[in-house]
Amino acid sequence: MRILHTADWHLGDRLGRIDRTEDLRRAVERVGMICDNHSVDVLLVAGDLFSELARPDNLRETIEHWQQVFGGFLREGGTILTLTGNHDNENFCRTLGNAMNLASPSVGHMGDVVPGGRLHLATEPTLLKLADRHGGYHVQFILMPYPTPSRYFRDDPAPKYAGPDEKNARLMDAFLEELRRIQRHERFDRRLPTVLGAHINVHGATVGPTLFRIAESDDVVFRPEDLPDEFAYVALGHVHKEQTLGGRENLRYSGSIEKMDLGESGDHKSVTLLEINETGLAGLPQLVPLPSTPVVSIVLDHPTANMEVLRERYPEPCDDLVNLDIRYTAGVDSLEEILIELDKMFPRWYARNWRETGELTDRLATEENTPRGASFEETVRDYVRRELQNHSDEEREEILWRLDKLFKVE
CATH class of the missing domain: 1.10.220 (Annexin V; domain 1)
Structure with a gap:
């Protein structure tokens, strides 16, 4: 069974004043082409499929775009497995999941062998099995959404906490207990190769300057050893940089499919291709590179001189996403003319700030x-x-x- 592991699509997202819809749709189309070119059986998206900034009409158009990109993949028997992340709107995802279950009311019981040729969205901890299309064996999938009280506190979805540390500790315990509960379930088959998909932060991961729109104090951080070695593969989402963890080739973040902000400007985006046979992971996972939109920061500390250099470097409007930092001197630089010229050069500037420096002392x-x-x-x-x-x-x-x-x- 050939699996393409990816995560953190953030469909419908924005960067400052710029709507990222077109950038992200191009990335989704590239993923679709990889599925076709590499004869992928299962596309596994490990959370944050949508952006919390997406408007309802944008979500509708996103689903329509999905149908266009992956319609052929699904018709030929390919399967898409997804799970909810911290940026996914829980109400929307639960509604979408319920609607899909209405279309296939016999699907959804713990440990079911689910049909291929469709999208399966896990909004709560899920165990399912898929039949390999060619080898005559089954692969078992555990899908674990991002740890939130509504997903993991079964008895009390709105408990009281002494502080964020207590909340995070309790969520971690609840997540791990749910994982153990699934492994103890009567329909969990230890003889089958198992793939774990989870949207979590694992200690030791390189996260770049910051996590994407989440404070570290608000996040639940697991240890690599919390994720059992017995799984054939652990497909992680949440951290946007591709990497392995704990020295384990089968424990990986795929990274995001696009550069989402300036903190990812130096990242090389990719998706991870792997194969699972009846005994487990077959060979090492492979990275398939993805082109991504440049995100850059430009500082103009001497605007008059800097503008001449920029005109030579960017004679045509530039599609890069640009953060502009302008430091001008009143009476020397015309801020209005500078802003007009920069707007022509960088029509996709997403943020800009300026300040009058005067004669600042060192x-x-x-x-x-x-x-x-x-x-x-x-x-x-x-x-x-x-x-x-x-x-x-x-x-x-x-x-x-x-x-x-x-x-x-x-």
């Missing part, structure tokens, strides 16, 4: 402008007054008033 205090032995408060006041020389009297008085309030706080 250091907070120097011997020439600060009396020797001045207190910290005096040094700060002198520095702020100098930096406010080019500002209006009203702005200067407002900022100095706020500074006085800060110094009076005990």
Whole structure:
């Protein structure tokens, strides 16, 4: 059974003012081509299929696009397995899952052998089996969505916590207990090769500058040893950078299919192709590279000089996603002209900020402008007054008033 492991599609997402729909649809189409070119049997998407920023009409159009891309794959007997991640809208995904179950009401019991040729969306911990289309054996799949109280606290979906640490610890315990419960289930067959799909953060993963729109204090972090060695393969989602964990080739993040923000600007995107036979993982998984949209940051600290260089480098409008940081000097640079020119060069700028630098000093205090032995408060006041020389009297008085309030706080 040939499986394509991917995750973190974030369909319907935005980056600043830019709608990423077209970028992400192109990525989905590339995944569809890989499924066809590599004779994939199962496409496994390990969570965050949709973006929490997606509008209802966008979600409808996303499903229609899926039908166009994967219709042939499904008609030929291919199967898509998905599970919900932290960015998936739970209500929408549960509604979608219920609608699919209405179309096939005999499917959905723990440990069922499910039919190929359709999409299976796991909104709660799930055990299912798929028959290999060619080898006459079954592969067992455990699908574990991102740990949230509504998914894993069966008796009390809205418990009270002393703090985030207690919440995360309880969610981790509930997730692992659910995994053990599935392994103890009468319909779990230890003789079959098993693939675990999960949307979680595992200790030791390289996550880049930050996790994608989630604070580390809000996340549940597992250990590699929490995920049993007995599984033929563990397909992880949540961390956007492709990597193995714990020295195990069969324990992997596939990474996202597109660069989602500036923190991923240096990533090389890919999907993971693997094969499971009747005894387990056959050979090493292979990475299939995916082209991705460049995400860059451009700093103009001397705009007049910088603009000439940029015009030479970008004679035509650029499709890169660009974060612009402009530092201009009043009376020297025309901010309005700079912004108009940059808008022509980078029509897909997603964020920009600017500030008037004036004659900024290099250091907070120097011997020439600060009396020797001045207190910290005096040094700060002198520095702020100098930096406010080019500002209006009203702005200067407002900022100095706020500074006085800060110094009076005990």
